[in-house]
Amino acid sequence: MKLTGAQALIKSLEMEGTEVMFGLPGGAILPVYDPLIESSIRHILVRHEQGAGHMAEGYAHATGRPGVAMVTSGPAATNIVTPLADAYLDSIPLVVITGQVPLSVIGTDAFQECDTIGITMPVTKHNWLVTDPQEIPRIVREAFHVATTGRPGPVLIDFPKDIANQMMDWGWPELVDLPGYKPNLKGHPKQIKDAARLMSEAKRPVIYAGGGILKARAAEALLELAELTGIPVVTTLMARGAFPDRHELCLGMPGMHGNYTAITAIQRSDLLIALGSRFDDRVTGKVDGFAPDAKIIHVDIDPAELGKVRRPDVPIVGDCKNIIERLVKAVVADRAKHDWADISPWMETVRGWQRDFPLQYEQFEDGPLKPQFCIEAIRDHTPTDTIVASGVGQHQMWTSQHWRFDHPYTWVNSGGLGTMGFAIPAAIGAKVGRPDRTVWAIDGDGCFQMTAQELVTASAERIPIKVAILNNAYLGMVRQWQHLFYEERYSEVYLSPDLPDYVKWAEAMGCIAFRVDSPEDVVPTIEKANEIDDRPVVIDFRTDASENVYPMVPVGHSNDDVIVGPPAGEGSR
Amino acid sequence: MEQGTHHILSVLVENKFGVLTRVAGLFARRGYNIFSLAVSPTEDERYSRMTILVDGESAPIEQVTRQLNKLIPVISISELSAADAVERELMLVTIVAGQDARSQATELAAIFEAKILDVGYESMTLMVAGQPEKLDAMTDLLEPFGIVELQRTGRIALPKLSRQSSKLRVVKPGSA
Numbered sequence: 001m002k003l004t005g006a007q008a009l010i011k012s013l014e015m016e017g018t019e020v021m022f023g024l025p026g027g028a029i030l031p032v033y034d035p036l037i038e039s040s041i042r043h044i045l046v047r048h049e050q051g052a053g054h055m056a057e058g059y060a061h062a063t064g065r066p067g068v069a070m071v072t073s074g075p076a077a078t079n080i081v082t083p084l085a086d087a088y089l090d091s092i093p094l095v096v097i098t099g100q101v102p103l104s105v106i107g108t109d110a111f112q113e114c115d116t117i118g119i120t121m122p123v124t125k126h127n128w129l130v131t132d133p134q135e136i137p138r139i140v141r142e143a144f145h146v147a148t149t150g151r152p153g154p155v156l157i158d159f160p161k162d163i164a165n166q167m168m169d170w171g172w173p174e175l176v177d178l179p180g181y182k183p184n185l186k187g188h189p190k191q192i193k194d195a196a197r198l199m200s201e202a203k204r205p206v207i208y209a210g211g212g213i214l215k216a217r218a219a220e221a222l223l224e225l226a227e228l229t230g231i232p233v234v235t236t237l238m239a240r241g242a243f244p245d246r247h248e249l250c251l252g253m254p255g256m257h258g259n260y261t262a263i264t265a266i267q268r269s270d271l272l273i274a275l276g277s278r279f280d281d282r283v284t285g286k287v288d289g290f291a292p293d294a295k296i297i298h299v300d301i302d303p304a305e306l307g308k309v310r311r312p313d314v315p316i317v318g319d320c321k322n323i324i325e326r327l328v329k330a331v332v333a334d335r336a337k338h339d340w341a342d343i344s345p346w347m348e349t350v351r352g353w354q355r356d357f358p359l360q361y362e363q364f365e366d367g368p369l370k371p372q373f374c375i376e377a378i379r380d381h382t383p384t385d386t387i388v389a390s391g392v393g394q395h396q397m398w399t400s401q402h403w404r405f406d407h408p409y410t411w412v413n414s415g416g417l418g419t420m421g422f423a424i425p426a427a428i429g430a431k432v433g434r435p436d437r438t439v440w441a442i443d444g445d446g447c448f449q450m451t452a453q454e455l456v457t458a459s460a461e462r463i464p465i466k467v468a469i470l471n472n473a474y475l476g477m478v479r480q481w482q483h484l485f486y487e488e489r490y491s492e493v494y495l496s497p498d499l500p501d502y503v504k505w506a507e508a509m510g511c512i513a514f515r516v517d518s519p520e521d522v523v524p525t526i527e528k529a530n531e532i533d534d535r536p537v538v539i540d541f542r543t544d545a546s547e548n549v550y551p552m553v554p555v556g557h558s559n560d561d562v563i564v565g566p567p568a569g570e571g572s573r
Numbered sequence: 574m575e576q577g578t579h580h581i582l583s584v585l586v587e588n589k590f591g592v593l594t595r596v597a598g599l600f601a602r603r604g605y606n607i608f609s610l611a612v613s614p615t616e617d618e619r620y621s622r623m624t625i626l627v628d629g630e631s632a633p634i635e636q637v638t639r640q641l642n643k644l645i646p647v648i649s650i651s652e653l654s655a656a657d658a659v660e661r662e663l664m665l666v667t668i669v670a671g672q673d674a675r676s677q678a679t680e681l682a683a684i685f686e687a688k689i690l691d692v693g694y695e696s697m698t699l700m701v702a703g704q705p706e707k708l709d710a711m712t713d714l715l716e717p718f719g720i721v722e723l724q725r726t727g728r729i730a731l732p733k734l735s736r737q738s739s740k741l742r743v744v745k746p747g748s749a
Contacts, residue, residue: 121595122602126645129591146645180587180648304639 005133006031006164009097010039012140015172016095018068020044020059020432022052026072027112029099031164044432044461049076051425051454053083057092058429061412062387062437064217066093066147067429073099074112077158078119082419085123087154089416090238091215093147094154095140102162103131116158125153130160133168145176150183151302152215183301187318187326195273195297195314196330200338202271202295204346205231208254208283211238211415212276212300216320219243219408222275225328230343232350234262236277238415241405251350255283256553257397260357260562263551265350266291267559274298276320279309280416289558299323359401360565361547363519368544368572370519371395371470375402377522378440378468381530385410386438389427391447392418394476397549399442421450427465428458438466438530445471445495445502452505458536459510466529467506467538472545473497480548497542506538513538546572579608580634581653581660581730584623587646588614595644596623603640605632609727620648624729629654651732658730663702665690666712669719670697678718685711696721 003011009032013021020042025033036043046052049071056067067087071080077098087094101110117129126146128139139157147155199205213222219242226233226249233243234254243250254262266272272294277283284290287309298305298312299320306315316323334340363373375398388403389412390396396413405411412430414422427441448469458465475493482490506513512532514525516539529537548570552563586592593612600607608626615622627637638650670678671694678697682689687701701711705728712723 117591118594121598125643178645181645302643304636304643308636 001170002167003170004031004035004164005130005136005159005166005168007035008133008136008168008170009140009159009164010035010041011170012137012172013068014040015137016140016144017065021068021070022046022055022059022429023070024049024052024072024076026076026099028073028101028161029070029076029097029159029164030072031161032070032097032099032159044457046425046457047453048451049079050082050421051428051451051457053080053094053096054086054419054422054425054451055429055432055454056094056096057083057087057090057422058389058412058426059433060087060092060094060429061426062409062430063433064409065433066095066144068095068097070097071099072112073101073116074114077114077116081119081123082417084120084154084156086414086417086419086422088123088125090414091152091211092154093152095143095147096154096156098156098158100129100158100160103160104162106160116156120156123154124156125151127156127158129158130163133163133166136163136168137171138173141173142176142178145178146181150181151212151300184303184317185301185319185322187299187316187323189326191314191316192323192326192330193334195316195327196334198271198295198297198314199229199231199273199331200334200340203341203343204269205229205271205273205343206251206265206269207231207233208236208266208272208274208277209233209239209242210236210275210277211242212320213239213242214408216276216301216322218276218321218324221321221324221328223247225324225331228328228331230347231273232265232347234258234266235405236280236283236415237400237413239277240400240403240411241408244406245404246406251354253400255280256285256555257401257549257551258283259359259401260551260564261350261353263553263559263562264353266294268349269294271295271297274300274312275324276300278305284309284559285553286556286558289560291559357551357564360550365519367519369517369522369542370547371472371541371543372398372402372547373519374468374470374516374522374541374543375399375442378442378526379403381523381526382438382440386440387412387427387430387434389413389423389430389439389441391423391443392420393444393447394472394480394547394549395442395444395447395470397477398470420444420447423447424451424465424467425454427467428454428463431463431465441465441467443467443469444476445469445473445497446475448502449495449500452509455506455509455511455536455538462534463536464533465536467511467536469502469538469540470543471497471502471540472543472547474545476545477549479545483548484552485554502538502540506536506540509536511536511538513540515540515542517542544572546570578629579626579655580629581655581658581728582623582625582627582638582641583651583653583730584625584641585615585648585650586621586623587648588619588621589646592621592646593623595646596625596641599640599644600627600632600637603632603636605637609725611727611729624727626728653730653732657733659733660704660728660730661702662705662708662728663700663726664708664711664723665698665700666715666723667696667698667721668715669695669721671695674718678715681711681714687711
């Protein structure tokens, strides 16, 4: 069968099971948009290429399937670099296709030409320039394989226009042959045994669960391990939902804005069982002072993570699900032979911290609206399997702290790169992937202004997401640092609460919009929003600008220095 | 770079366009310096071998090899410490050597087993192969003549045989 390169590309994407792609056409990618008309693939036309990338990420977060985006060359390719970098740091499987000028003019500074392969090399797991239409099926097959196996990540295929127009003989490769790419999933049996041995001796163990649990679909295995051993679990920002918050062994989020118990349990532990986590600086604080007495078991599918920050006592390379399941067996076997250390005094200590240092904020009846109150109200008036997406900043930390994540794949956020403007497009992508779920974007006013135009996409495509803007009229997290570390010298952080008018703006984009100023209107408005299911809804919550995120470990400090809450008098009543 | 602190990475890669950029880019992004680099196809034309010399003091070799292993076109990496390798390098050097100095230069070339590749009225080009230290020594001794131009290939290396060969560490993708 003879196909054009463009037809072969679309057919290859179909062969890989692509149901949806997010994109925006342009000159160099034009030929590929033609056979798309006959394709089974649903194409969602975005308003900016960055939106396409984040939607694909949101889709991948919520479904576990690779997100697919397609854009043209030059500026479109550079616009999608941010989502690629975001997906690279958070290990999100993406397949991005960029148009390219014809091979015959590459290197001549042609119109809308840029070195996409060169630009995206440091932010992709791998990328390919197609130089022969006959290679298309093989490259697409390899691209999906690389994106979704091992440590997942974004890949990019750069597709020159003349390749799209040339003819090729269609054939689908049954196997992927990449001699330099063989992820090790299995782990070493002796190391797994050693890990069980270390666990048996630990008096103050903590499981430090990271995003790798979710990537490996290992949430159930983790639950089994925790319940079998009684070891408490902290879930990092990327792992919220990997272990249910309602579970008595769940200590919640550690790190710079984690809760006191999660931070301190790690800090005082004598054994850290790191599962798919990478000792990120936002978790460790000052590395020298991090969990000083702890031995480390580190499980990760990426060998380069083991010893990158902290040298493990027992390193295990492998897929988290596989390793945890075998670790469970190893624990059972070890217990049959040896007595395990008693961790009940440790758990009593941990319970004491939970009792003495809960998350705190206060919503006064006639006082300004507290952002945490809004988040908890949304949480309490939506189904427990609601998917929540956030941008980056104070609202993100409050959402991670105050939401109750009881199910995996319900938290969609930008962890590693910290990409402002992530929430709206990511929520759209998540809703496309899981139309059966309620999807809320909890966003800040600064973030909202970066990617809000994608609500036009949501309206046009009838993707009914719900958006809560926690509008404190500031770039809040920057304001918080200026408040705490720059003697309240506020530099370029004020945004105004009503410029733009968020309600009018949302309405202009085809959404239904509400404004909430006072605590008593919060719940009724959320309920109104919940009734709307045919278009996006936006609620402009006017929140207290002086509210800061606590607890906080100041940057450069060790996790011994947790600031639990605001000094007396901070925040408005 | 001091003798003995360097590591030699012998990296087998797919023989495709752009692979050198991927490898070099990885070093650049992490601020590691490549001291010398030699690339050529192997006996199997699908693959090339890169011999990369890095300073073990400034670059954490374990991280470097693990990060290199993550590159899709990298097939395998052998890491050699200086003590475990036989290393050779080739140097071409043009020196000032008119009539009166020519015989002296020829004598020196004989001592170092260098070859005379080209002779002009006022200069001469020599070729010498050997251990990098030998090339350093010869460069020092040629200095008084006046060096017009000098080029070295960078090292190539293979593991020492016999008892030492067990120290060759083949880093396979995915191994801890």
